[in-house]
Amino acid sequence: MTETQISTESFFVPLNKLDRDPKNVRKTYSKEGITEMAATIRADGYRLLQNIIVRKGDKRGRFFVTAGERRRAALLLLADAGEIAKDFPVECKERSEAEATEISIIENMSREAMHPVDEYEAYRVMAEDGKSVEDIAARFGTTETMVRKRLALGRVSPVLLELHRQEEMTFQQLSAFTVSDDHDRQVEVWNSLPSWNCDHRAIRSALQAEAVKATDKRMKFIGGLDAYEAAGGTVKRDLFDDQNGGYALDVALVEKLVADRLEAEAEAVRAEGWKWVEVVPVIPSEAVRMHRVYPSDIPLTEEEQAEEERLEAEYDELVAKIEAGEADDEAEPRTEAIQARLAVLSMAQEAYSPEEIAKAGCYVTMDYYGNVEIEQGLVRPDDEAVEEGVETGGDTAEGDADETDEGGATVPPKPEQRTEPPFKMPALLVQELTAQKTAAIRAELAHNPDVALAAVVHAMLVNIFGSYGGSDYSSLEVTVKSERLETSIADPAACPGIVAMDELKENYGHTIPGKPSELLEWCLEQPTSTLLELLAYAAAKSVNAVQHPHYERKSQRAHAERLAQALKIDMTQWYAPTGENYFARISKAGIKQAVTEAVGEDLALGVLGMEKAKAVEYAERKITGTGWLPAPVRIALTAEQECERMVEATGDDDGVCPFDIDNAPVTGGATFPEAAE
Incomplete structure (x- = not known):
């Protein structure tokens, strides 16, 4: 037989005459894998199901193992354990040296792991023959835990097993169905869940949940129990419930109705022509980092403007009567109707341009309160990159080119030569900046018991006296609720306010008793100073000044x-704007405005002509250390501070301030004392 010929017949070679082939492309084998292979060989009577491929070695009578090195290593392991002889005969087939590398690649690259469902069926056959889990694990060279996991697939409907075979369902989704034995229910759940919300968590939740309360946000979203019953759902009601509430027993149907309504809402949005519209369980975190386009203003018609003015006047009159206790029962429903109509008129004053709709998209979801939430005008990074390329590259529009001086140097155009787009800060960025501000207020308030006490008393008063209008006039949620600011901030670990509050929480955690039943007695024993400190901390945690996109x-x-x-x-x-946390997330018009406010218009003239990345770097370099802050983070001046600023600016100190600084009013009609010095 020549060197290039292939032997089609097998022959036996002593184990101690087989060597590792230096041409084998696979150099690394796990000890666990070799141990498993040895177990399978042992379980099959020390036989190999597949022959080893060899070529002639460097010495007479020896062979290199071109394909089957893991099998050789497993046999050596068995030989070292004394289970087989050192010269155990190994069945082999021979190939030429020229083919060694190619065969090795095919051997290692084309191997495919056994399908999980195939493994389950193989294990099931052995289990039905009376084999124990331990025996099956030993036979296949795997762990008992893995065998039990595969056998658990016996609880899943054959319909779903076949879907997994056809790659229409992931193994993680398939495994979630093992929490139930009801095959019909499993299939019903799979068919009812929408494609955007059918991960393993949603599957388990639908299978394990027993009922959905009538007050659940999903029930509100689909129109309540009546709508659910009309769709064929069964209801469990409490005879002693005066509110006629109850529970929806078919969770899968509830989820389907939610999905149907979201899809219907999404279809209506798609009809507007957006580049993409996606239905999601919650607004994804990456939306915070997306650029956003905004609608342009459209003036109302004369009729609409007249209607708006009439409704605003009627609304103010009704509110005055309600606060004075002179309104009838129809007043409050009427104010709600007026607000709804004014909202419609307000929306009619804005519209997105076709160009903006063509490059941006929307997320459609259900909010915390069971209402439809649509995040519009989001531009994905890839689409934004294309837009930036159009904006910054190529030709310059006629009349917009930079001028040159006598020496040939480029001179930025005068401001009036450019048509600058109006700057409107992204709503999600406003949310983050006001969260930063809230975190700072919390941290400062936690160290000022006097102000905290006044704030809490004020919050209580506006709840007790109806004429104040309720808790809308206090930022404290003294129930105590506390919004998680971490969800509104891209990098919460870098927020000094959050870090400071976390440190306080850890300190107080070592002080107060761990059992709620002991807390009252402990409080009764504490001095006033300690209680005031804890009151300040609790009040601080309740501060909520975050401006959400749809709730200002x-x-x-x-x-x-x-x-x-x-x-x-x-x-x-507490906060410093950087390229990462601010400038990269606003338009170049916004960057220009920031540089102008911080260091002057002269240094901001060239911003619009820069590439976005360079504009961001330039802004960070120029603004760092100036004390400039974005508007949502700034603290407004008090009347006294405004007077001092005016005196400093004009030099006119006549001792008279145009502002009344005694008992400066807080929005909502209450007064608030100044903090102690």
């Missing part, structure tokens, strides 16, 4: 602003 919290943020003034907060100690 104007009155609450005005209250928080007054708190910040009373605390004399220096926000530059």
